[in-house]
Amino acid sequence: MNIEIYTTPTCIWCKTAKEYFDSKGIEYKEYDVTEDNEKALEMVEKSGQRGVPVIDIDGNIIIGFDKEAIEELITEFIEDE
Amino acid sequence: MYDCIIVGKGPAGLSAALYLGRDGYKVLVVGLGSMLEKAEVVENYLGIFAISGTELLQISKKQVTNVGVEIKEEKVLNIYNKNEEFNVVTNIGEYKSKCIILALGSKKGNAKIKNAEKFVGKAISYCVSCDGFFYKDKNVGVIGSSEHAVEEAIKLKNYTDNVTIYTNGKDMKVTDKYIDYLKNFNVDNRKIEHLDGEDELSHIVFSEDDKIKIDGVFIANDTPNIDDLSNNLGILTEKNKVVIDENNMTNVKAVFACGDMINDFKQVSTAVGSGAAAGNSCIKYLINSNLSEKVKKL
Numbered sequence: 001m002n003i004e005i006y007t008t009p010t011c012i013w014c015k016t017a018k019e020y021f022d023s024k025g026i027e028y029k030e031y032d033v034t035e036d037n038e039k040a041l042e043m044v045e046k047s048g049q050r051g052v053p054v055i056d057i058d059g060n061i062i063i064g065f066d067k068e069a070i071e072e073l074i075t076e077f078i079e080d081e
Numbered sequence: 082m083y084d085c086i087i088v089g090k091g092p093a094g095l096s097a098a099l100y101l102g103r104d105g106y107k108v109l110v111v112g113l114g115s116m117l118e119k120a121e122v123v124e125n126y127l128g129i130f131a132i133s134g135t136e137l138l139q140i141s142k143k144q145v146t147n148v149g150v151e152i153k154e155e156k157v158l159n160i161y162n163k164n165e166e167f168n169v170v171t172n173i174g175e176y177k178s179k180c181i182i183l184a185l186g187s188k189k190g191n192a193k194i195k196n197a198e199k200f201v202g203k204a205i206s207y208c209v210s211c212d213g214f215f216y217k218d219k220n221v222g223v224i225g226s227s228e229h230a231v232e233e234a235i236k237l238k239n240y241t242d243n244v245t246i247y248t249n250g251k252d253m254k255v256t257d258k259y260i261d262y263l264k265n266f267n268v269d270n271r272k273i274e275h276l277d278g279e280d281e282l283s284h285i286v287f288s289e290d291d292k293i294k295i296d297g298v299f300i301a302n303d304t305p306n307i308d309d310l311s312n313n314l315g316i317l318t319e320k321n322k323v324v325i326d327e328n329n330m331t332n333v334k335a336v337f338a339c340g341d342m343i344n345d346f347k348q349v350s351t352a353v354g355s356g357a358a359a360g361n362s363c364i365k366y367l368i369n370s371n372l373s374e375k376v377k378k379l
Binding site for chain 1: 201202203204206208210211212213214215280297312313314315317332
């Protein structure tokens with residue numbers, strides 16, 4: 001499972017999302033879009049909008065910290081394993 | 082520094098305050114009004130045959146101030162967490178505490194702007210802290226007419242100098258604390274007809290022949306609700322209710338919730354019950370975290 005999170009440093013939901021994955025022991029790649037312009041553009045392209053966090057789980061794009069959507073994708077992955 | 086700040090001064094908040102106050106904690110209750118003020122008569126609160134909502138609140142306030150609790154009639158604009166302390170920003174001042182009890186009641190309706198929901202994330206946002214970065218050096222607007230709009234405009238100044246507050250036909254209503262800040266911004270008082278754009282928001286439309294081009298808009302509800310406050314604290318909500326654990330604690334450590342924010346059955350009795358539970362959990366938290374001055378002295 002490949003997880004990428006696009007964040008800004010002042011966004012509390014980005015922090016909550018990271019804490020969620022940390023608590024489950026799930027690894028992810030974080031891109032701070034305020035530091036990385038290329039990733040900022042990539043995020044807008046992937047999600048079609050400019051709100052953070054954007055979470056990419058194996059190509060499935062989740063906008064905001066949508067715990068239910070994240071859990072659904074993670075459960076599917078665990079079941080497939 | 083308060084041991085606990087309770088946001089909301091309806092029956093849930095006051096009930097929580099009573100438990101903390103009786104145990105000697107330093108407590109502030111802050112908020113504007115309560116839904117209970119609108120109840121002409123309450124006849125289903127055990128032990129009281131009939132009483133008006135206003136009178137029940139008056140007695141309750143007297144009961145909690147009698148045990149040393151402070152009550153302030155101020156609008157809470159922001160709550161943030163810094164160095165294990167909470168800062169509660171109101172339209173009058175700023176207060177610090179070790180923990181927070183949220184008792185804000187049901188979500189209050191704020192005026193809707195036509196098409197606002199359609200463009201969320203597409204040049205419309207409710208959270209400057211989250212999305213402000215994307216509007217660096219752009220021409221942005223804040224829609225709102227209270228101190229909340231000024232707070233959001235101040236945050237936006239970190240990203241761009243081109244910030245206008247659009248009041249949607251209202252006059253700006255701010256306390257003295259914000260009058261000087263307000264001088265830094267353009268204020269446009271025109272009534273908004275709708276927001277317009279193709280894929281993204283591009284214009285604020287005032288009338289058929291009167292519209293302006295804009296790069297982004299932040300919406301600042303005049304009375305911040307739990308969604309607005311949770312954008313700063315990261316509190317999870319589900320189906321319009323705050324998610325809590327068995328101790329009335331939210332997903333954020335040291336932040337508790339009670340009353341209509343968590344109850345399906347919205348009654349004075351259920352508000353008082355959950356307020357008592359939240360107050361009691363808060364006391365346990367203060368003792369177990371060694372944050373209680375009373376325990377430290379023992």
